[in-house]
Amino acid sequence: MTSESSRHLTDLSTEPPHLYGRYRRDPLMRLLTGIGKYWFPIWRPLAPLHDRSADDGILTLDIVDREVVAVDENVIALTFAAPDHSILPEWHPGAHLDLMLPSGRMREYSLCGDPGDRRTYRIAVRRIPDGGGGSIEVHDTLRVGDSIQIKGPRNAFPMVLPGFGSSSRRLRFIAAGIGITPILPMLAMVDRYGLDWTMVYCGRTADSIPFIDELARYGDKVTVRTDDVDGLPSMADLVGPTPDADAALSVYCCGPVPMLEALRVHLADRDDIELHFERFSPPPILDGTEFTVEIASTGHRETVAADESVLTALRRVDPAVPYSCQQGFCGTCRMRTTAGDVDHxxxxxxxxxxDEGWFLPCISRCDSESLTVDM
Ligand code: FES
Structure with missing residues (x-):
């Protein structure tokens, strides 16, 4: 799940790289492009036709739409476009953006629009009152017309279609609540290809689950079940009618950690079922033991419990410690250790x-009694 795919940049709409690879773009081409932009009268009208590849991976986009997409009003969808409406870097279902929020926080959100629309990106964000503040900031401060910096798209939840790298013949999608976001573009793709698929969409109540209207077009392929009416789903509810011994099934799931872990255990012996999943929260800590983390600059020592991350312990001391994915793949929380043995x-x-001492406190632990960090 944490693997990443990088975008291929050698399509013909992209400026050629420097001959010796020293610059992202060839300096001569940049100079000519600059001159052409201002002096060649027909260049400007054509400029939006060019792929807007990110410089240093960061793009500044405008918020062009903001929509409430759950009845309880706790989920909003934001749509971004380039200020000149030029073409944006392409993406595939399962990809996400890193949003660089005005406060300096960075947060990852799955793309939930149409990958075929190369001029806009859409994400959806659930307000989480007791989270780290990122979702509150998105809900309370971002408005249509604002600019925002993003990184990406990157894909940590890639989809492998039957016949194109997967031997499965059927697909089962499982989404819980805001876990629908990476699944939405997947549904559009499999439906476009005419594949055999079904989905179960779970939530606490009907009012809390987003994008119900958009799913209506799939008819009875999608089963919606809510805890208040149907109770908690069983594994059979999630995976569907008991698959036979040779199911040739691919399961794509996005939801809370307990549901994913139960599913993983349930399907552990089923070699004939591919399980692909994405978490929105930290993975469970396996084989954890208690240790101490010391902050080099102050000498403050904080206990890291067996079932919590170093990041959680450090955020008790300083809530401003940066983080994003909490799963060890974005690098936002990276910091240096000056003493102790890291369990990477x-x-x-x-x-x-x-070897230089870098480690990721959101996921890595300690093999000694204490760890000293430089932050
Ligand atoms: S928060 Fe992403 S790697 Fe730690």
Whole structure:
């Protein structure tokens, strides 16, 4: 789930790279483009036709639409476009954006619009009152007409279609609440290809689940069940009618950690069922033991409980410690250790970076009694 795919930048609509690879764009081309933009009279009308590849991975986009998409008004969808309405970097279902919020927080949100629309990106955000403040900031401060910086798109939840890298013949989608966001573009794709698919969409109440209207077009392929009416779903409810011994089924799931873990255990022995999932919250801590983290600059020592992350412990001391994914793949929380043995549990940092003392406190732990960090 934490694997990332990078966008291929050699399509013909992209400016050629420097011959010796020293610059992202060739300086001569930049100069000519600059001259052309201001002096060649027909260039400007054509400029929006060019792919708006991100410089240094960051784009500044305008918010062009803001819509409430759940009856309880706790989920909003935001649509972004380039100020000159030029073409945006392409993306595939499962991709997400990193939003760089005005406060300096960075948060990741799945793209939930149409990948075929190259001029807009759409995300949806649920207000989480007791979260880290990112969703509140999105809800309370971002308005149509505002500009926002984004990174991406990146894809940590790629989809493999039957016949194109997957041997499955059927697809089952499972979404819970705001977990619908990466699933929406997947549904559009499999429906367009005429594949055999079904979905179960779970939530606490009908009013709390977003995009019900958009799902109506799929008819009885989508089953909506809510805890207040149907009770908590069983594994059979989630996976569908008991798949036979040779199910050739792909399951794509996005929802809370307990549901994902139960599903993972339930399907552990089923080699014939592919399970793909994405979490919106930290994974459970396995084999955790208690240790102490010390802040080098102040000497403050904080206990890290067996079932919590170093990040959680550090945020008790300083709530402003930066973070985003909390799963060890975005790198936002990265910091340096000056003493102690790190138990690295990420797949992002390179060995030289680890040798220099870098570690990711959202996921990595400690092999000694204490860890000293520089923050
Ligand atoms: S918050 Fe993303 S790697 Fe730690």
């Amino acid at each position: 549990r990420d797949s992002l940092l390179t060995e030289p970076e680890r």
